[in-house]
Amino acid sequence: MVIVLNASATPEQIEKLTQELETYGCSVWPTHGQFQTILGIVGDTGKLDRDYLLSKMYVDKVLSVQEPYKKANRTFHPENTVINVDSQTIGGNKLAIIAGPCSVESREQIVGIAQDVKAAGAGFLRGGAFKPRSSPYSFQGLQAEGLELLKQAKQATGLPIVTEIMSISQLEQYHEDIDVIQIGARNMQNFDLLKAAGQITKPILLKRGLSATIEELLMSAEYIMAGGNENVILCERGIRTFETYTRNTLDLSAVLAIKRLSHLPVIVDPSHAAGLWWMVESLSKAAVAVGADGVIIEVHQDPSNAKCDGQQSIKPERFAALMNSLREIARIDNRTV
Structure with a gap:
């Protein structure tokens, strides 16, 4: 799963959401861009409520990753790695x-x-x-x-x-x-x-x-x-x-x-x-x-x-x-x- 946060997301909100996701046994891999932050979620994401996540004002999108590779996936990390x-x-x-x-x-x-x-x-x-x-x-x-x-x-x-x-x-x-x-x-x-x-x-x-x-x-x-x-x-x-x-x-x-x-x-x-x-x-x-x-x-x-x-x-x-x-x-x- 990938959660796309908009520019209004504060560091405190990101930290709180990360902690919340980790209580479900998921690990969170953030990628910070100039205009948005992307949270890559690895683990049993079936327990997460997509509608609940989208109800947060600073969440733009919640996307499923179909491929078996997650961290290597461009959806997790849109920018090229250097x-x-x-x-x-x-x-x-x-x-x-x-x-x-x-x-x-x-x-x-x-x-x-x-x-x-x-x-x-x-x-x-x-x-x-x-x-x-x-x-x-x-x-x-x-x-x-x-x-x-x-x-x-x-x-x-x-x-x-x-x-x-x-x-x-x-x-x-x-x-x-x-x-x-x-x-x-x-x-x-x-x-x-x-x-x-x-x-x-x-x-x-x-x-x-x-x-x-x-x-x-x-x-x-x-x-x-x-x-x-x-x-x-x-x-x-x-x-x-x-x-x-x-x-x-x-x-x-x-x-x-x-x-x-x-x-x-x-x-x-x-x-x-x-x-x-x-x-x-x-x-x-x-x-x-x-x-x-x-x-x-x-x-x-x-x-x-x-x-x-x-x-x-x-x-x-x-x-x-x-x-x-x-x-x-x-x-x-x-x-x-």
Whole structure:
């Protein structure tokens, strides 16, 4: 349920109504706008008397929310969410550009790439320390050492770190060292991990599962938000279809659908979607054109010898050229990079 209060509602009236609603076992999530306040009500709202609520002079509307996701729902929070990360933002008019290698391989590699992508205009550094791989014989990342190298790259460039956490124990041990915690596609419905992520305040970049529907993605976000952490960024990274030419099928329509249904920021991962480096630039441009809040791109100095996903990584010079194109596309829509 959503209760829309008009501008005449005083703080005292809002507090009194909140307390009244909580006596019915409901939790209240307020959103304060310039001209109105919206109260998102979660719980057994069947006990609430809609006519009684509308009888209050400062109540404009009482709306039912039909979708199973509540806090991620745009009805609860009409304005787009903007998440602050150090001096950067994700959401709003400025595109979030996240770039770096699939995995951290050495200090020279990660610091060098961090310097290159920052010079080109990226606002965040991505890099895998803990790598979930389809084969147990593939490179699994440098683990804790890789995270330490990411921290050194941040110290050298100032770029916030985006990296994946795979388990609750890793989350508990390392979350203070990471600026944006990525929960990967394979863990999108790891509900225990999602619940644990809801207990911290760090931004969570939640990737869409391999065959997940949009509603399933939003319900996974709801798990995190229900725990109290509302700093969730959604990521479209391609879904599994009958097509085998590309690694996955990039669903750009999901960006439009999610932004209509939810207030949360949505970014696109063209590298994992295509799995082919020569598609990354065009798909990045398309993502910005349809209104994505940013992109996460794999960049490597020597893709042919990368320990992970070299075939979908672009070189720093191509990334720099791509950034110039993204600035022009963003400018058309009155956005910046």
